[in-house]
Amino acid sequence: MTAKEKILYFIYLHRTGLTVTGLTLALVLFPLFEDNPYTLGLTNLIAIYVIIVVGLNLFIGYAGQISLGHAAFFGLGAYGSAIATVTFGLPAWPAMAGVALLVALVALLVGVPTLRLSGHYLAMATLGGNIVVHTVMLQWDQVTGGPSGFPGIPFLSIGGFVFDDEVRLHYLLWSFALLALLLALNLVRSGVGRGLAALAGDETAAAALGVDTRRAKIKVFVLSAVFASIAGSLFAHCYSFISPDSFDIFASTDLAIMVVVGGMGSIWGSLIGAGLLTLLPEWIDVFENYKDLVHGLVLVLILMFLPRGLMTGLYEMIRNRWVLKGQKNAAS
Amino acid sequence: MLHLDEVSKKFGGLPALDRVCFSVPRGRVTALIGPNGAGKSTLINCVTGVLEPTSGSIRFAAQQLVGRPPHAIARLGIARTFQNLKLFPRLSVLDNVLTGLTCEAGRSLTMAMLRLPYLRHRERQLKLRALEALDRFGLADKARLPVAVLAYGDKKRVELARACVAEPQLVLLDEPVAGLNADETAAIGEQLKRLRGAGQTLLLVEHDMELVMGIADQVVVLDSGRCIARGTPDEVRSNPLVLEAYLGQMEATA
Numbered sequence: 163m164t165a166k167e168k169i170l171y172f173i174y175l176h177r178t179g180l181t182v183t184g185l186t187l188a189l190v191l192f193p194l195f196e197d198n199p200y201t202l203g204l205t206n207l208i209a210i211y212v213i214i215v216v217g218l219n220l221f222i223g224y225a226g227q228i229s230l231g232h233a234a235f236f237g238l239g240a241y242g243s244a245i246a247t248v249t250f251g252l253p254a255w256p257a258m259a260g261v262a263l264l265v266a267l268v269a270l271l272v273g274v275p276t277l278r279l280s281g282h283y284l285a286m287a288t289l290g291g292n293i294v295v296h297t298v299m300l301q302w303d304q305v306t307g308g309p310s311g312f313p314g315i316p317f318l319s320i321g322g323f324v325f326d327d328e329v330r331l332h333y334l335l336w337s338f339a340l341l342a343l344l345l346a347l348n349l350v351r352s353g354v355g356r357g358l359a360a361l362a363g364d365e366t367a368a369a370a371l372g373v374d375t376r377r378a379k380i381k382v383f384v385l386s387a388v389f390a391s392i393a394g395s396l397f398a399h400c401y402s403f404i405s406p407d408s409f410d411i412f413a414s415t416d417l418a419i420m421v422v423v424g425g426m427g428s429i430w431g432s433l434i435g436a437g438l439l440t441l442l443p444e445w446i447d448v449f450e451n452y453k454d455l456v457h458g459l460v461l462v463l464i465l466m467f468l469p470r471g472l473m474t475g476l477y478e479m480i481r482n483r484w485v486l487k488g489q490k491n492a493a494s
Numbered sequence: 495m496l497h498l499d500e501v502s503k504k505f506g507g508l509p510a511l512d513r514v515c516f517s518v519p520r521g522r523v524t525a526l527i528g529p530n531g532a533g534k535s536t537l538i539n540c541v542t543g544v545l546e547p548t549s550g551s552i553r554f555a556a557q558q559l560v561g562r563p564p565h566a567i568a569r570l571g572i573a574r575t576f577q578n579l580k581l582f583p584r585l586s587v588l589d590n591v592l593t594g595l596t597c598e599a600g601r602s603l604t605m606a607m608l609r610l611p612y613l614r615h616r617e618r619q620l621k622l623r624a625l626e627a628l629d630r631f632g633l634a635d636k637a638r639l640p641v642a643v644l645a646y647g648d649k650k651r652v653e654l655a656r657a658c659v660a661e662p663q664l665v666l667l668d669e670p671v672a673g674l675n676a677d678e679t680a681a682i683g684e685q686l687k688r689l690r691g692a693g694q695t696l697l698l699v700e701h702d703m704e705l706v707m708g709i710a711d712q713v714v715v716l717d718s719g720r721c722i723a724r725g726t727p728d729e730v731r732s733n734p735l736v737l738e739a740y741l742g743q744m745e746a747t748a
């Protein structure tokens with residue numbers, strides 16, 4: 163091998179590690195170049211969505227199911243943390259963990275009966291569940307503050323260091339987002355992840371290879387709910403105010419669209435999906451004014467032409483063409 | 495090692511399997527033949543838990559298989575291929591074969607997410623075994639390619655490698671050479687012979703008589719769901735019932 167080939171091979175071999183390192187570095191340096199609080203507020207919001215979308219992507223992309231209610235888990239995390247810390251005066255970090263545990267339990271209760279059935283019963287159940295959760299947030303004034311929201315949620319802190327401005331929150335939120343990305347990357351690159359990829363490919367074949375398909379789906383569903391719950395807790399502590407609007411079924415469909423735009427089963431795609439869907443309305447007015455319409459159109463178009471999602475679909479199309487061309491060249 | 499006793503399977507009243515009895519001895523190649531629609535694939539699906547027999551018992555090393563879910567049966571060491579390929583087209587050839595080692599890769603999501611050292615170590619070993627299997631099946635140079643771009647014959651071999659990589663107790667092959675040309679058939683025949691030489695127990699469903707007669711120790715003939723003959727290749731070849739049911743049909747279609 164020539165020196166150039168060696169370097170290229172090294173990059174190929176360590177592509178995931180190098181990308182993670184590069185991204186970490188960029189994120190550490192980002193606030194040095196960009197100190198506009200509005201921009202940082204946006205990128206912080208992306209970080210929160212990344213955490214949810216990574217988990218939801220594992221579920222949609224690997225368990226082959228659709229959840230239309232992840233904003234409910236997001237909301238349960240947010241309201242759970244708000245109630246635990248403000249109403250009951252509990253410390254924030256243990257509350258976050260406790261709430262995540264409770265949300266896992268809720269996901270288990272929803273997932274066990276619905277994932278037993280084939281077909282998209284879970285999509286229906288999660289959609290219905292989301293409407294219930296949203297209605298409770300609106301109606302149960304004494305506990306949730308009703309439509310006017312829940313104010314006064316304390317900032318998070320570690321040993322006296324309070325995460326109270328955009329730059330500090332940037333580091334906090336992106337640490338969590340990176341952790342979520344890393345955990346998911348580890349998972350999909352493991353033997354367990356291959357079992358899940360098999361499940362996404364063909365359930366009969368996966369079962370014949372020893373994958374307990376029902377249990378695997380439930381596990382990934384619970385995992386994705388926990389990711390959403392933690393993102394919700396962070397959301398509450400970061401804005402110190404939450405209202406039911408952030409957690410309605412339109413928020414849930416937005417999350418599903420982020421997954422589809424990023425590409426199903428693509429962990430890096432989650433970053434792109436969350437980023438694009440958050441930034442596009444800022445850049446282009448049409449997106450802002452006709453948001454739901456445009457989102458719906460985007461979703462339908464992608465699913466029609468690239469059923470694996472935008473990024474994954476394009477990547478696989480290009481890769482397969484490229485390999486086939488390489489083979490033809492080698493043959494001639 | 496595998497014992498079928500009075501196994502029946504009805505689809506809405508129509509019997510696809512009718513009180514089938516036979517055994518697959520350890521370390522031998524048992525071929526299952528029969529005309530189209532005889533119930534061969536249905537039988538494999540009953541053994542692997544994809545379908546539940548209407549009645550009868552299927553025992554594997556003293557364990558009752560009927561009523562167990564497919565993944566539990568797979569974990570006992572029963573692997574299979576499918577008549578219509580069931581590969582994972584988005585994964586590479588190597589990853590497809592690695593899915594054949596799923597039973598040994600661990601099940602905990604949490605451990606996998608933390609990528610603990612013992613898992614990394616195990617993963618390396620699994621990868622070595624998969625590469626070795628690819629080598630055995632003549633696919634070593636295609637390990638990194640996505641399966642979607644392979645030719646049909648190569649795909650068949652990937653599925654065979656995936657079924658055999660874990661060295662399961664029993665491998666069920668549903669028409670491993672269907673749709674292949676003479677050269678490819680011969681190549682797979684060689685690989686099956688090598689598996690037999692290594693003591694692998696096989697249940698081989700196949701239409702290709704030459705292949706079957708060449709490697710089977712025992713031949714079981716199904717016709718319309720009933721087991722009409724059983725014996726060595728020579729015995730079966732000269733059995734008038736078989737000639738009537740099977741070869742007659744072959745002549746009719748030829």
Ligand SMILES: Nc1ncnc2c1ncn2[C@@H]1O[C@H](COP(=O)(O)OP(=O)(O)OP(=O)(O)O)[C@@H](O)[C@H]1O
Nearest residue numbers: 505509510528529530531532533534535536537577
């Ligand atoms: N899921 C099903 N529902 C209803 N009938 C079925 C089903 N699967 C198979 N059958 C019927 O059962 C019979 C046996 O089918 P099977 O696929 O087992 O045959 P086979 O021996 O594998 O044939 P071939 O050589 O064509 O693969 C056929 O008449 C088929 O139509």
Ligand SMILES: [Mg+2]
Nearest residue numbers: 534535536577
């Ligand atoms: Mg068949």
